[in-house]
Amino acid sequence: MKVLIAPDSFKGGLTAKQAADAIEVGVLRAMPQAECVKIPMADGGEGTVSSLVEANHGELRHAEVTGPLGKPVKATYGLLDNGQTAVIEMAQASGLQYVDGSSIQAGQATTFGTGELMLAALDAGARRLILGLGGSATTDGGAGMAQALGVHLRNQAGDEIGFGGIALAQLDSIDMTTIDPRIAKADLLIASDVTNPLTGPNGAAYMFSQQKGADAQLQQQLDQNLAHYADIIAQALQIDVRNIPGAGAAGGLGAGLFSFTPGQIRPGVALVLEMTKLRQKAANVDLVFTGEGRIDEQTQFGKTPFGVALAAKQAAPTAPVVALAGSVGPTTGVIRPDGIDAVFAILPGVETLPVAIAKAAENLTRTAENITRLVIAKP
Structure with missing residues (x-):
C-alpha cells in the first residue's frame, strides 16, 4: 500500500x-x-520555508534583520534549485511574534526587515524569490520593505519618513532612483490567499490591524494613512493599488510589492502544491x-x-x-x-x-x- x-x-x-x-x-x-x-x-504562511526546503532538498540560511519594532531579529529563509530560488516568510522578519499587541506597536511596526531578508536572498545568489505573506505585525503598506530595497519615501521637507503605518501620513514624495537594480530583474512570486483590498471596510487596517493591537481610533487612522499612501503611489508611479485584490495582505505589504517590485500574486496553497x-x-x-x-x-x-x-x-x-x-x-x-x-x-x-x-x-x-x-x- x-x-x-x-x-x-x-x-x-x-x-x-x-x-x-x-x-x-x-x-x-x-x-x-x-x-x-x-x-x-503549508499555505504560504508559517511553515512554507520548511515545507519547500524539505520537498526540494534545499538548505536553510539565516540572516540578522530589522524586526518590526526596529530591533535586530534572526530570520531564516530557504534556498532551492542550487541557490537560484529563495523561499521567504515575511513573518520571519516582521511577524506577530515580535510584538506584544499594543496600539503603539501596531502603528509603528515596519516591514523593513522583510526587505532586508529579500536582499539577503539576492546576495546569496537567488534570482527567483517566493515570498509568503501571513502572520504580519505590520500595517505599513510595505513602506518599510520599500525603504530597505532602496526606495526613498520623503516628507515635505525632503526627509525620509519614519517607520510604521502612522508615519505614512507624512509621505509627500517617492524616489525610486536608488532602488536595488536586482529587484527589477528578479522573478518574484507572492504566496497569499488574502484577496482584501488595501483600504476600506475590507482593507488591511479594518480587517487585520485589530489582531495586531490597533484600537478603533488607530484602525481609522491607519486606513486613512494607507489611502494617502495609495494616492502618492498613484501620483509618483501611475499605479492604482488601492483596490487590487491582495493589496491588503500582510498589512498592505501586497500593495508595496505591487508598487515597487515585479511581484505576481499566487494562491499560497496552489503555489506550495506546485513547488512540492x-x-x-x-x-x-x-x-x-x-x-x-x-x-x-x-x-x-x-x-x-x-x-x-x-x-x-x-x-x-x-x-x-x-x-x-x-x-x-x-x-x-x-x-x-x-x-x-x-x-x-x-x-x-x-x-x-x-x-x-x-x-x-x-x-x-x-x-x-x-x-x-x-x-x-x-x-
Whole structure:
C-alpha cells in the first residue's frame, strides 16, 4: 500500500514535518510494509520555508534583520534549485511574534526587515524569490520593505519618513532612483490567499490591524494613512493599488510589492502544491492523509487540507482522503466526492488545550494507525 502524508502544521503543537512523521508512525504500525510519501505542507504562511526546503532538498540560511519594532531579529529563509530560488516568510522578519499587541506597536511596526531578508536572498545568489505573506505585525503598506530595497519615501521637507503605518501620513514624495537594480530583474512570486483590498471596510487596517493591537481610533487612522499612501503611489508611479485584490495582505505589504517590485500574486496553497510536486507524487497512492489544527467550514476556502485533497483526487481518484484535526467544527462543503472523504478529530476524550498540544503527536499516531487498520481490513 502506498500512502501520501501531506499535513499542514498543528499550530502551537506540531510543525508540518512533525505531524507527517507522527502520521507515518501510525501507518507503519498498522502496515509495516507500507510505502509512505511524506510532503509537509503549508499555505504560504508559517511553515512554507520548511515545507519547500524539505520537498526540494534545499538548505536553510539565516540572516540578522530589522524586526518590526526596529530591533535586530534572526530570520531564516530557504534556498532551492542550487541557490537560484529563495523561499521567504515575511513573518520571519516582521511577524506577530515580535510584538506584544499594543496600539503603539501596531502603528509603528515596519516591514523593513522583510526587505532586508529579500536582499539577503539576492546576495546569496537567488534570482527567483517566493515570498509568503501571513502572520504580519505590520500595517505599513510595505513602506518599510520599500525603504530597505532602496526606495526613498520623503516628507515635505525632503526627509525620509519614519517607520510604521502612522508615519505614512507624512509621505509627500517617492524616489525610486536608488532602488536595488536586482529587484527589477528578479522573478518574484507572492504566496497569499488574502484577496482584501488595501483600504476600506475590507482593507488591511479594518480587517487585520485589530489582531495586531490597533484600537478603533488607530484602525481609522491607519486606513486613512494607507489611502494617502495609495494616492502618492498613484501620483509618483501611475499605479492604482488601492483596490487590487491582495493589496491588503500582510498589512498592505501586497500593495508595496505591487508598487515597487515585479511581484505576481499566487494562491499560497496552489503555489506550495506546485513547488512540492504533490500531484506527481500522489500518482497511484492508495490512501491520503492530510490535516491541520482545526477543520471546519472555512477549510474549503484556500486552506491546506482542502487543496491537498483536490490535488490528490486528480492524481489518484479512488484513493480515500482522510483529514485529521485537533478540533473539528461544522464541515459543510468540506467533505465531498472530489476532495476530503472523511474528517477525524484526534483527541481521545476531553482534554485541556495544553494537554492536547503536548499529546498531539501521540494522538495523531494513534488515529492514523486505527484509520489505516480500517482501510486495510476493507474486503
